[in-house]
Amino acid sequence: MTSSEGDRFAVDVRPVDDEVVVLALAGELDHDTAGPLRAALTAALTGGARRLLVDFTELRFCDSTGLNVLLHSRIEAQESGGSVALTGLRQPVARMFRITGADAIFPVYPDVAQALAEPRHA
Numbered sequence: 001m002t003s004s005e006g007d008r009f010a011v012d013v014r015p016v017d018d019e020v021v022v023l024a025l026a027g028e029l030d031h032d033t034a035g036p037l038r039a040a041l042t043a044a045l046t047g048g049a050r051r052l053l054v055d056f057t058e059l060r061f062c063d064s065t066g067l068n069v070l071l072h073s074r075i076e077a078q079e080s081g082g083s084v085a086l087t088g089l090r091q092p093v094a095r096m097f098r099i100t101g102a103d104a105i106f107p108v109y110p111d112v113a114q115a116l117a118e119p120r121h122a
Contacts, residue, residue: 057088
């Protein structure tokens with residue numbers, strides 16, 4: 001399933017199994033485009049996913065709104081025994097996560113394959 005906000009942002013939801021979902025982001029994540037990500041994260045969590053992997057490989061920009069959506073989803077996931085991890089952070093998005101300290105809050109992996117290789121409890 002792919003959600004989009006015009007040509008500026010898209011989130012592609014890729015279930016791996018009953019408990020793991022990859023959300024591949026592309027474009028620019030900001031105040032005007034955060035809705036599809038918020039909806040996709042909520043749907044994955046309410047649908048029973050316990051491990052969400054957010055893939056930033058194709059994301060060119062992320063502002064504080066995007067970060068807040070991810071932080072809120074992390075809290076929701078933890079309350080139900082789940083987790084949210086980040087993969088494929090590239091500049092300048094990685095810089096924003098570093099500056100805010102969010103890269104220390106989320107598990108961060110170089111790519112989806114390495115995240116999937118980690119034990120389920122990670």
